[in-house]
Amino acid sequence: MQTCANLPRLIHKPTSIKDIARIANVSSSTVSRALQNSPLISRDTAEKIQTIAKQSGYRVSAIARGLVTQRTKSIGVVVTTIADPFVSEVVDGIEDACNHHGYSVFLANSNADPDRETKVVHSFSERRVEGIVVTSSRVGALYLPLLSEMRIPIVLVNNQHPGEFVNSVLIENVKASADVTNHLIQLGHKRIAYLGDRYGYQSDTERFAGYRQAMERAGLPFVPELVVHGDGKCEGAGPAIDVLLHRNTRPSAIVCYNDMTAFAAIRQLHALGLCVPEDVSVVGFDDLFIATYMEPPLTTLKQPRRLMGKLAMESLLRLISGESTESPIRVPAELIIRASTAPPRETAA
Amino acid sequence: MQTCANLPRLIHKPTSIKDIARIANVSSSTVSRALQNSPLISRDTAEKIQTIAKQSGYRVSAIARGLVTQRTKSIGVVVTTIADPFVSEVVDGIEDACNHHGYSVFLANSNADPDRETKVVHSFSERRVEGIVVTSSRVGALYLPLLSEMRIPIVLVNNQHPGEFVNSVLIENVKASADVTNHLIQLGHKRIAYLGDRYGYQSDTERFAGYRQAMERAGLPFVPELVVHGDGKCEGAGPAIDVLLHRNTRPSAIVCYNDMTAFAAIRQLHALGLCVPEDVSVVGFDDLFIATYMEPPLTTLKQPRRLMGKLAMESLLRLISGESTESPIRVPAELIIRASTAPPRETAA
DNA sequence: TTGTAGGCGTTATCAT
DNA sequence: ATGATAACGCCTACAA
Numbered sequence: 001m002q003t004c005a006n007l008p009r010l011i012h013k014p015t016s017i018k019d020i021a022r023i024a025n026v027s028s029s030t031v032s033r034a035l036q037n038s039p040l041i042s043r044d045t046a047e048k049i050q051t052i053a054k055q056s057g058y059r060v061s062a063i064a065r066g067l068v069t070q071r072t073k074s075i076g077v078v079v080t081t082i083a084d085p086f087v088s089e090v091v092d093g094i095e096d097a098c099n100h101h102g103y104s105v106f107l108a109n110s111n112a113d114p115d116r117e118t119k120v121v122h123s124f125s126e127r128r129v130e131g132i133v134v135t136s137s138r139v140g141a142l143y144l145p146l147l148s149e150m151r152i153p154i155v156l157v158n159n160q161h162p163g164e165f166v167n168s169v170l171i172e173n174v175k176a177s178a179d180v181t182n183h184l185i186q187l188g189h190k191r192i193a194y195l196g197d198r199y200g201y202q203s204d205t206e207r208f209a210g211y212r213q214a215m216e217r218a219g220l221p222f223v224p225e226l227v228v229h230g231d232g233k234c235e236g237a238g239p240a241i242d243v244l245l246h247r248n249t250r251p252s253a254i255v256c257y258n259d260m261t262a263f264a265a266i267r268q269l270h271a272l273g274l275c276v277p278e279d280v281s282v283v284g285f286d287d288l289f290i291a292t293y294m295e296p297p298l299t300t301l302k303q304p305r306r307l308m309g310k311l312a313m314e315s316l317l318r319l320i321s322g323e324s325t326e327s328p329i330r331v332p333a334e335l336i337i338r339a340s341t342a343p344p345r346e347t348a349a
Numbered sequence: 350m351q352t353c354a355n356l357p358r359l360i361h362k363p364t365s366i367k368d369i370a371r372i373a374n375v376s377s378s379t380v381s382r383a384l385q386n387s388p389l390i391s392r393d394t395a396e397k398i399q400t401i402a403k404q405s406g407y408r409v410s411a412i413a414r415g416l417v418t419q420r421t422k423s424i425g426v427v428v429t430t431i432a433d434p435f436v437s438e439v440v441d442g443i444e445d446a447c448n449h450h451g452y453s454v455f456l457a458n459s460n461a462d463p464d465r466e467t468k469v470v471h472s473f474s475e476r477r478v479e480g481i482v483v484t485s486s487r488v489g490a491l492y493l494p495l496l497s498e499m500r501i502p503i504v505l506v507n508n509q510h511p512g513e514f515v516n517s518v519l520i521e522n523v524k525a526s527a528d529v530t531n532h533l534i535q536l537g538h539k540r541i542a543y544l545g546d547r548y549g550y551q552s553d554t555e556r557f558a559g560y561r562q563a564m565e566r567a568g569l570p571f572v573p574e575l576v577v578h579g580d581g582k583c584e585g586a587g588p589a590i591d592v593l594l595h596r597n598t599r600p601s602a603i604v605c606y607n608d609m610t611a612f613a614a615i616r617q618l619h620a621l622g623l624c625v626p627e628d629v630s631v632v633g634f635d636d637l638f639i640a641t642y643m644e645p646p647l648t649t650l651k652q653p654r655r656l657m658g659k660l661a662m663e664s665l666l667r668l669i670s671g672e673s674t675e676s677p678i679r680v681p682a683e684l685i686i687r688a689s690t691a692p693p694r695e696t697a698a
Numbered sequence: 699t700t701g702t703a704g705g706c707g708t709t710a711t712c713a714t
Numbered sequence: 715a716t717g718a719t720a721a722c723g724c725c726t727a728c729a730a
Contacts, residue, residue: 012500016724028724030700032724059474060475064722065723067412068724074455081441085432088431104476106456108454127412128410290612293616365708375716378709394716409707410707416706416709419722699730702730703727705726710719711719713718
């Protein structure tokens with residue numbers, strides 16, 4: 001338990017280009033140039049200056065530089081919550097790409113609150129970020145007015161919106177969802193339920209479309225009773241499962257909007273005395289790392305999350321540099337078959 | 350698939366205080382004051398100016414302001430990887446606290462690479478962040494020289510280091526680990542193993558100490574054979590379990606360094622045909638949200654991660670404002686008993 | 699190769 | 715209550 005009062009620090013001021021200039025007996029422009037390895041500087045002075053800079057622990061003020069260059073080399077990332085495992089991996093990819101390009105990232109949670117989200121974007125705007133990437137927001141519509149006003153390029157991950165400075169990176173949801181539904185169909189399932197998300201997320205809509213497409217192509221009837229909605233998180237799935245199982249048509253398999261939903265669904269099924277996959281097959285979407293560790297290990301769709309972050313950032317950089325870009329960028333999801341799916345009871349052996 | 354070439358944006362410049370001044374026919378200082386609701390301004394002009402500001406979509410340049418005020422209202426957060434569920438929740442707490450205080454957060458991954466970590470801190474320094482929080486780094490020692498040079502307050506989460514501008518927020522690891530070990534002892538276990546982390550993390554050391562303390566106080570012998578090390582992640586635990594089970598003394602319970610390790614351990618035990626908790630009890634540390642969803646649900650220690658982030662940020666703010674502070678801050682972990690622990694076979698019934 | 703001067707968008711310190 | 719002016723730390727013509 002140590003205590004420290006450290007007011008003196010507040011007086012401290014970092015060494016500036018001028019300080020170095022004084023020591024080196026040159027003008028501050030010379031220092032500036034030397035520090036940027038400008039070819040207009042003699043070897044000698046350049047070295048001398050760099051030595052002094054190092055010794056004095058000099059660090060350019062990115063903020064002073066930003067003021068004059070009008071480029072902050074920073075971007076903003078707004079997420080619903082960074083605590084979401086899907087989101088955090090995407091951000092990991094974004095951050096990595098940022099490094100490679102000398103950018104820094106501002107991070108902000110919106111907590112899915114439109115007000116908060118607006119404030120965040122404003123704050124980013126004040127900080128003069130060169131671009132913004134938004135992951136998994138359902139309020140993409142908010143950005144259109146905001147950005148036309150701010151003229152900052154934006155990239156949406158798992159959400160889409162038309163617009164001049166707006167790009168998107170999306171999973172091939174329809175195909176992926178159809179893939180996993182087909183997997184169930186091939187196992188012999190006929191009464192396949194869809195457990196979706198409550199909010200009007202684009203990804204939910206698309207996954208639902210893929211589900212319907214696969215059912216239709218297989219000549220299986222679409223039964224509205226087999227469609228139910230959670231809230232995209234664990235909490236909502238339990239009740240949704242209850243509802244589903246108390247309807248007339250009982251499913252032999254459930255396509256879940258995402259892994260979290262699937263976890264909760266499986267748990268609820270267990271609570272109701274049902275076995276997975278013996279009584280009901282369950283599939284997720286995401287391939288969170290714990291999907292492997294579940295009992296049973298979850299059949300799901302693997303999204304290249306880090307890659308999505310990387311692509312989003314690269315797309316943003318293109319937007320920033322004024323290059324023409326292609327949008328949306330669609331990335332494929334890979335079907336990972338594990339043990340939560342099996343042929344239905346009546347068909348199996 | 351839409352294409353857009355948007356070079357014009359690059360020419361665009363945000364409206365400044367001067368623009369507003371011109372429109373309102375006042376000096377820029379008046380505008381500055383009006384925008385800050387200075388009492389030195391007449392109601393009328395203030396309103397007029399604010400209206401114009403709103404209409405023209407004016408946003409203060411935080412960077413210009415920062416240059417003159419010498420306060421950026423920003424902090425840096427360095428993490429090994431934001432994709433780690435423990436880390437991301439801590440960051441969630443930090444971010445939240447930042448909001449409440451008008452701060453923005455720069456996020457950077459170090460990937461546990463000292464070089465990278467140094468670069469990150471330098472980058473933060475250039476951006477003139479007012480403080481830095483570092484989570485779960487094992488290279489805390491790096492910071493001492495760096496920061497004495499930069500004089501930026503730092504708060505370490507789950508790591509500790511003495512120093513003038515350094516504070517720490519830590520879990521009461523020793524007690525928590527002793528608690529969970531005691532839980533096993535009370536169930537009747539005697540051959541309790543410890544599955545630790547490979548790196549020299551402080552938290553690992555402390556948890557190991559708690560384990561030993563509990564064993565000793567219960568009069569149980571310390572068996573070095575029962576101690577094995579993974580790598581703090583899933584990958585390392587499997588092999589470690591193999592090693593452990595091929596030694597002479599077979600444990601009836603395993604205290605794992607964290608939940609991830611525990612998941613992997615359970616999985617490996619299953620692979621070896623052993624049942625949890627019938628054959629071997631397993632406990633984790635963290636209470637990741639999926640701990641509930643595991644089969645069996647994991648007995649573990651719940652760390653108040655969000656709170657830790659919040660406390661870290663508040664501690665940092667105090668450091669920033671030069672207040673004297675108390676360090677380290679220790680937060681308790683709560684024992685959550687679930688189904689992965691049971692009396693050992695020979696004792697049961 | 700180096701120096702001078704001006705400005706980036708604010709705030710702060712004087713005056714008025 | 716408002717305006718003029720000078721910073722803040724850096725970059726970049728333009729001059730020398």
